[in-house]
Amino acid sequence: MITLTPRPVPLVLAAPSGAGKTSIARGLVRSHDEYRFSVSATTRQPRAGEEDGRDYHFVDESRFETMIQAGELAEWARVHGNLYGTPRAELLRCQEAGCTPVLDIDVHGALQVRAGFPEALLVFVLPPSAEEMLRRLHLRNSEGAEEIRRRLDTALAELERVEQFDYVVVNSLLDETIRTIDRIVRVEGRRPFRLSDLGSQVAELRRSIEADLRALPIRSDSDREHRQGLEPNP
Secondary structure, eight states: OOOOEEOOOOEEEEOOTTSOHHHHHHHHHHHOTTEEEOOEEEOSOOOTTOOBTTTEEEOOHHHHHHHHHTTOEEEEEEETTEEEEEEHHHHHHHHHTTOEEEEEEOHHHHHHHHHHOTTOEEEEEEOSOHHHHHHHHHHHOOOOHHHHHHHHHHHHHHGGGGGGSSEEEEOSSHHHHHHHHHHHHHHHTTSGGGEETHHHHHHHHHHHHHHHHHHSOOOSHHHHHHHHHHSOOO
16 A cells, blocks of 8 residues: 655745734644644743743843854844844744644745755745734834834835745735645645655566566466566576
């Protein structure tokens, strides 16, 4: 029995602030057992309702610098005055468990992950409009006007990198966006280089087919010539 088992690879969601990538990541993890949220490390202060180890690993700058020097991070960057990074151990632990690690990071970090994990699947999330993105930023009630201005300036720069991603998805309706990204992951999982043991399974299938052909009765000279062509050279 041939079984095609996708090899888990990091799913990287990147987007300008306000596009909704965090909600998408949480929705994927909540609705599908095979996804596991990759928890980033950051030096920023927790927002209301955030928990250490669930939303982020909240660390001070000294600890973060130690992680950089030790090569513990798959990606990191200073964003809006704070450091953010993805521990490599989070990704490897998830892959070894057969899960798809979901990363909710910025555009620069996504491209760093691609450098360290070439098989990673990168999805750029767009807001449906600039007006909707600004509305979502205001709804957070966690940033002042100057912070929102910085995030919009960053968004302009991030949009210049969109063509370096594998897929682009517009997040108009959250549930539909989650379904779309899940379909992308499942289709990408059928690419030959993302299938575990594909080579050995195809080789075994070929051996079985060749054995079946040799076992069939020869009915004509053309069959005999064809059968001889299948025999290994001495």
